[in-house]
Amino acid sequence: MAEVPPYQRPVWQARTHRTGLISSHIRQEVKDYNDDYLKTLERLQKFWVTRVRDAGCDFDEDVLEEFEDNPCINSPLSAGQLECIQMDGDSAELAYIYLPKSRADACAVNGGLTSVPDWMCFWRDGMKKFVALDIAPTDARSTKNKIVAEYHRMGCSEVDADDIEHVLTIPVTDYMGEDGCVYYRSRPLTFDIIANTPVIPD
Secondary structure, three states: OOOOOOOOOOOOOOEEOOOOOHHHHHHHHHHHHHHHHHHHHHHHHHHHHHHHHHOOOOOOHHHHHHHHHOOEOOOOOOOOOOOEEOEEOOEEOEEEEEEOHHHHHHHHHHOOOOOOOHHHEEEEOOEEEEEEEOOOOOOOOOOHHHHHHHHHHOOOOOOOHHHOOEEEEEEOEOOOEEEOOEEEEEOOOOOOOOEEEEOOOO
């Protein structure tokens, strides 16, 4: 039986913005992510699936079909199920994690979400979960009071307005749970951080 070929997921490098029009920065990063990165990722995934099939490898066909049809955060060779990016047409669905500047910067540099602090997470199913919102920083609902209220509703009672300094724009995946306007997930070592920007002042 042929050996399964290796798969290397391309890395999306988040850019951190300090100044300028925040809405324009986010819009451009999201456009680049959707138009360039995701299209490249989907082509590479389909190419890998073709290689596996052409080589006659012993590989789960259900996994191959899912990987062929959906852009994924992880590799089909990793343990556990595939984590698929949720799409709305040709664009990734988006969520926003509001954090202190130092923690947002650490996430962007490390390319993952392990730097989301414990006090901004809550326990569910025996694991700490981060809080992301469907409220973009340009949304009329995006006030610090509203964001803090959602953290408190999820059990993160120590969060206050001083913590809401930066926002990470991330894709929604099928690993995430939903509770009202909140998405939640355990903190992954690697994840696509589309943009890291200051919040827009109230």
